[in-house]
Amino acid sequence: MSAASPIAPAKVSARDRLLAAADELFYAEGVHTVGIDRIIERAGVAKASLYSTFGSKDELVRAYLEARHERRRSRMLAGLAQFDSPRERLLGVFDVLSSQTVKPQYRGCAFYNATAESPPGSVSEDVAKKSRAWTRGLFTELAADAGAHDPAALAGQLLLLYDGAMVGGRMEPELDPAVAARAIAATLLDAATD
Amino acid sequence: MSAASPIAPAKVSARDRLLAAADELFYAEGVHTVGIDRIIERAGVAKASLYSTFGSKDELVRAYLEARHERRRSRMLAGLAQFDSPRERLLGVFDVLSSQTVKPQYRGCAFYNATAESPPGSVSEDVAKKSRAWTRGLFTELAADAGAHDPAALAGQLLLLYDGAMVGGRMEPELDPAVAARAIAATLLDAATD
DNA sequence: ACAACACTAGACAGGTCTGTCTGCTATCGT
């Protein structure tokens, strides 16, 4: 329709197809378990393209995790924007999480999972720490906006609940632990604001 | 000193050395990352002994995880036995956990970690479910003893905190999330007993 | 003394994994 952009990407680039395939397979079965061959087969891409684009499997893993982080981040921010009060926005974190954990493909935190199968000092650990720091920062802001006396302390409690809900969401998704976490968070928020 | 048992195990058996090596290496670096060769080298054992004892790497992984479960279980029960009141015993779960997470080698839940790097339907998943069921059962008993109106519901909350503390203990052990979890648990226990 | 047993050392087969390289094709900007 629109002649908008002169750069019209008729097809999806090899890079994006690789990232999509990596996202599915790495998340579902683990970065170590899934080999390069399965990725390129699923992506419909030549092996040479993978290595000219990413250089190594390690860098593909990094790109996969960073894309995940960006996705989680924008999904969370978009979800929270729908709430009006600071209180609802803080608790909304668990609504957004719940919408993820109820999906049948949910397999827990991609960053934690990736570090669990990599030796210490790997790229996974790197991205996991960055993602975790961002989450903690978000929680601290939300806690401050909601009027917590000690925003950092409340953020720590929220992160604990968040972690627990992700683990529970993987092991027993039918119990919807994210909504259970939300209820506990509400109690803690009340206590943290007098 | 004592001439007690006629069966005097002068040396540690190959089986036990293998389990000890597997425990260290699998837990520290992941069951998939660590190969058979490193295990037998650390254990000082011949490869044939491994295969005549366990049959396959998969079965060694199962034995490793089951030994972990047994260890966690007895440590937890021994730790809880030191508390007098049902309330202290319930909260003591987090004291026992804290004594683990502060160790420098702590790397999170061995069962969760193992399942994170195995495809669905693996032996790891099997043992992880068994271990989780036992933990939930313990928490339910403790909640009932402590006078919770809905022991199963409180147990679910405790498990959420327990999971969160294990994740946090791996990512930021210096924050000692197990004691933070203990404090939250105390609040929930108060609310659950009126 | 001797058979049974538990174990060691290491070669080997067969598979899989990452990463490289060659050769070919299609598209696009100039």
Add this chain to the structure above:
DNA sequence: ACGATAGCAGACAGACCTGTCTAGTGTTGT
């Protein structure tokens, strides 16, 4: 028209991994 860019297909090298097999050693119960 043409060179640059991006991509495809697949062979190949080299490492590593699980699992098997042979052959030898030391200990123990009878």
